[in-house]
Amino acid sequence: MQDVFNTVFGIHDQTLTWWQMSARAIGVFFAALLIIRIGSHRIFGKNTAFDIILGIIYGSVLSRAITGNAPFWPTLAAALTLVLLHKALAVLAYHTNFGFGNFIKGRPQLLVKNGKLQEEALRANSVTKNDLLEALRSTGAVKDLDLIDEAYLERSGNISIILKKSDDKEK
Incomplete structure (x- = not known):
């Protein structure tokens, strides 16, 4: 069998x-x-730094098994270890309330509050007004920052926008 x-x-x-x-x-x-089936579908379904890092390392490790730069079975074992570590950290982050989840997965950053740019948050996250306007255009809802109740830079790097309610727009 080994010879085959x-x-x-x-x-x-x-x-x-x-x-x-x-x-x-x-x-x-x-x-x-x-x-990956043993791990979690979220590994490549979300784009948090936590998931992207695993994807990069996972691909790098597995490529070594294909090219023969590392022994076949130990390399597959290392890939399995990485996926199980990812799963364990995700479970730990889910079940802990002391900020571990925020450390592992990040947390959203408030960029706009009641139509006002949060300049410090924008600067800290290297998000420009043009980035916000692009996100706003992609919603197709409005073109004016004043109509935004809140906007967040999400853990995935996407910008989500919550529009003001109709009652608030008239005020």
Whole structure:
């Protein structure tokens, strides 16, 4: 069995043929799919720094298994460890109330309050008035900052906008 594995997937210290690298790519693809299923769909569904970091490292680790720059099984074990660490930290962040979740996942930043720009928050997050106007245009609702009740820079980097109620607009 070991000889068949070595023939199909190659050995770590040898130069891999195109078909061995292709076989590794197929094996890593299905292993990665299984590992992600063990972890969480949110890993690539949300774009918080917490999730992006795992995606980058995960891809880097798995690429080493495909190219033969690292041993096949230990590399898959490292990828599984990363996904399980991500899942454990997400569960811990969910169940703790002492700010760990904010540290791991970040927290939204208030950029506009009652139509007024929060200049310090804008500066701290490198968000320009043009960025806000772009987000406002993407809602398709209004074009005027005065009509915004609140706007937040979300943990994902998106800007969400809450418009004033009709009663508030008339005041």
